[in-house]
Amino acid sequence: LSTSHVSPVVHAPFMTEALAEARAGLNEGGIPIGCVLVRNGQIIARGHNRRIQRSSVILHAEMDCLESAGRQTAAFYKECTIYTTLSPCAMCSGAIRLYGIPRVVIGENKTFVGDETLLQTNHVHIDVLESKECYDLLQDYINKNHSTWYEDIGRE
């Protein structure tokens, strides 16, 4: 079965780990967005947003996770699925397209909708789990940290 045909239940354990990364970020004082990269049913890299922690404008959760996965071939990325608690922004969607990751599983896209349409146009399969846990965790943070959140998505 390809990921495109599996049920959300199969995604749940991986999204739980992405959510654990989001919580780890929050515990560091960061924006709670997390990510894991899965290949052959195994988590091979983890990451979370580190804007605050590293004073970084590029370490979104997905970027942190891809960096953690290290230098890989195009063939390697083709076998990967990326799990992220939030719909990936233009930068992270661009990285997913650059490296040819074919599947993205999104925790929630109520808070923010990234480049989902562009990803789909580029034949990236997307699943949105509509996770209340992912949504509530980020919403609670945003309610307390408006300006940091807007900075993270390039808005005022």
Add this chain to the structure above:
Amino acid sequence: LSTSHVSPVVHAPFMTEALAEARAGLNEGGIPIGCVLVRNGQIIARGHNRRIQRSSVILHAEMDCLESAGRQTAAFYKECTIYTTLSPCAMCSGAIRLYGIPRVVIGENKTFVGDETLLQTNHVHIDVLESKECYDLLQDYINKNHSTWYEDIGRE
């Protein structure tokens, strides 16, 4: 005058600095692609590709330069022009879109054409200088390092 109306001559000193960054990368053993970020006629950040040097998959020249510029507001980015020796890939173009940088000046796009059309669709102004210096520097590297180059653009 907005950047969109200025002549290539005005861009030349900034592209020369982006090219100096590319050469600095080459001297470190890296892929020679460089970038500078300009605001109010001043270079405020510099960067170059650090795939080899840092074993990084996210530190393309543009990403390294944006990271070097630090955390900034959307209003700040709106006043910036990014100069890069090579047409920006999907990831770097996504970062440019995320942060709302309105102008991109490209040294050359013969070696590689990134998301130029997508940037223009998103109202980012693009100038391509067709710089032989940028092209020759990268071509010479690629001729000697095929696999590293293909890795950097997510291909086999």
